Amino acid sequence: MFGKNLKRKPEKGDGKKLFVQEMFSTLQGECYLAGVPAVFVRLGGCNLACKFCDTEFESFKEISVEKIIEKTEKLAKNKRGKRVKNLVVITGGEPFRQPIEYLCKQLIKAKFKVQIETNGTIFRDLPKAVEVVCSPKAKAKIHGDLLPRINAFKFIISKNFDGYKNIWDAGQSASSAPVYIQPMDEYNARKNKANLECCKKLALEEGYYLSLQTHKIIGLD
Numbered sequence: 001m002f003g004k005n006l007k008r009k010p011e012k013g014d015g016k017k018l019f020v021q022e023m024f025s026t027l028q029g030e031c032y033l034a035g036v037p038a039v040f041v042r043l044g045g046c047n048l049a050c051k052f053c054d055t056e057f058e059s060f061k062e063i064s065v066e067k068i069i070e071k072t073e074k075l076a077k078n079k080r081g082k083r084v085k086n087l088v089v090i091t092g093g094e095p096f097r098q099p100i101e102y103l104c105k106q107l108i109k110a111k112f113k114v115q116i117e118t119n120g121t122i123f124r125d126l127p128k129a130v131e132v133v134c135s136p137k138a139k140a141k142i143h144g145d146l147l148p149r150i151n152a153f154k155f156i157i158s159k160n161f162d163g164y165k166n167i168w169d170a171g172q173s174a175s176s177a178p179v180y181i182q183p184m185d186e187y188n189a190r191k192n193k194a195n196l197e198c199c200k201k202l203a204l205e206e207g208y209y210l211s212l213q214t215h216k217i218i219g220l221d
């Protein structure tokens, strides 16, 4: 978090157990599924250490996929026991760092739509139904095999961080996937306003789609 985390290498194995930071139900706040009720599975560890990263992902526990599915089913239900959330967002840390193929297959088998949020630097051959949102990180190359699997690019914009003042070609020019821009949250009202203004300008002048962290705006995790 804030660039202080260990840069962890990709994990090997059959993926029957994974390192999980937390699981919770919320609304997906960002990008093209913003507003959709979802169960979030936050996996532990990341292969990068971005200075602006505001996510805690280093106090994870190893949990079996069966237990993850069980908890997902529980979180997806309302108080009357009816499933009301059909989307599972796997995020991190960096979710592709772990062998998540088995988890994705089991979630699809349980009739969940699966969306992965990734920095795009690691590739795993996931089921075709899995949707991928790639948030490129400055100076980090997107894995060539992942590019055709990306459903949307989401660039984080900041007036203060080098590499985030504008967007660069991370592979989106050769892709038909939409490009979103999202103001970085720097926990400073003046800086956040400047980042939002920058995004508004880029959206209007370049045609990028604006993504806001709506979960934060409405006070959800």
Ligand code: SF4
Binding pocket: 046, 047, 048, 049, 050, 052, 053, 054, 055, 092, 093, 094, 119, 137
């Ligand atoms: S890639 Fe994402 S999760 Fe990893 S350190 Fe950067 S912002 Fe945080």
